Amino acid sequence: MRSDESDENPGVEIGDEGSSMTDASTAEYPSNPVPKKKRITKWNGEGTKLHKVLNNKYVRIIILALAVYFFIVSIKLMGSGFKGLGADFADELIRTTSNPLVGLFIGILATSLIQSSSATTSITVALVASNPAFLPNAIPIIMGANIGTSVTNTLVSLGHIGRATELKNAFSAAVVHDIFNLMAVSVLFPVEMGTRAIWGTGFLEGLASRMADGIGGSSGFTYLGPVEYAVKPLSEEIIKLCDGHYWVAVVIGLVILFITLKLLVDSLKWLAETRVQKIIDRYLFGRAATAFAFGILLTALVQSSSITTSFAVPMVGGGLLTLEQIFPFTLGANIGTTVTAGLAALATAEPAAVTLAFVHLMFNVTGTVLIYPFKRIPIGAAKRLGGFIAKNPKFAIFYIIILFYIIPGVIIGISRLW
Secondary structure (H helix, E strand, C coil): CHHHHHHHHHHHHHHHHHHHHHHHHHHHCCCCCCCCCCCCCCCCCCCCHHHHHHCCHHHHHHHHHHHHHHHHHHHHHHHHHHHHHHHHHHHHHHHCCCCHHHHHHHHHHHHHHHCCHHHHHHHHHHHHHHCHHHHHHHHHHHHHHHHHCCHHHHHHHHHHCCCHHHHHHHHHHHHHHHHHHHHHHHHHHHHHHHHHHHHCCCHHHHHHHHHHCCCCCCCCCCCCCHHHHHHHHHHHHHHHHHCCCHHHHHHHHHHHHHHHHHHHHHHHHHHCCCHHHHHHHHHHCCCHHHHHHHHHHHHHHHCCHHHHHHHHHHHHHCCCCCHHHHHHHHHHHHHHCHHHHHHHHHHHCCHHHHHHHHHHHHHHHHHHHHHHHHCHHHHHHHHHHHHHHHHCCHHHHHHHHHHHHHHHHHHHHHHHHC
């Protein structure tokens, strides 16, 4: 019996002792409920007053707006810088072309040098307006300009180097534009040259000529989109401060680009955690047709596919959108950018120039109709290339230099020797 009691009593004593220890512990170390942490993308560190301010949603919206503005300023600065460095050379290239294949590569190189397909097509339209017989030679240049214009968003994707997942997504989003344009040219260039050899007029030229019939020119006018009005004063002031040293403008543009890209990606990751992503998914990129129409409208307003497609790159890199969602948007941007050449052509009041503007439009429309049903090919190729570049970032530079500069330069150089 004593044994049983000793077995029971210590248990009670231990329980009481444990209870009293718990009470003492509670008195000495009062327990406070631990607040639940919000899942939110931090900028850098946490706990300081500065970072609490930076994580305020209104501050983030302001930072996002400023990042977008200076991102566009950086694109304009690089474009103006490259244009200043290579405008005379590009103009000379365009004027001296006679071979259609060489004309195609001249379009690529000229646009890559001045970072603007709008500039290349406008120069070409002006040449056709002054000499309508130049129209057949101008068509391959317009096709090449479509390839060359994608160099800008490919350069933008390099801002994600050092962050493998972001680089993979961003580079894929950039090169899907390259791949689509290369596919379109590989189909439509032979068709245009073949039909020209058989019937004397190419397929696109004939189609555009019929569309241009009855279209009269207007006295010259210039349209500046809202983005141009917003960024032009600052970018022009910076160009003036460079005092003719266009390479300085390019360097400043690159510095601003890399800084704003970091801010953009952080802001877009934050947006991905808010209702904004649902709005973007549902109303802008939820359906291919909506994204396609949005690409046309936005690019027509800002008059630069380089800006609209470049802005889509960090959106994919930051995880706000997928490659599949921005592909139709990119095709829409290709069509929207033809507005610039159309306005330039109407300003000349020359039927041949208007025809060339319609060639530009129909090249993009026809390419979209032919290639979009096989969208898995460009999207799949872009994903594989993006994965390779994420593992081997240094090859991204080689890709840009070889595709946009070395290959066109070598082919043009060889043609000049004969």
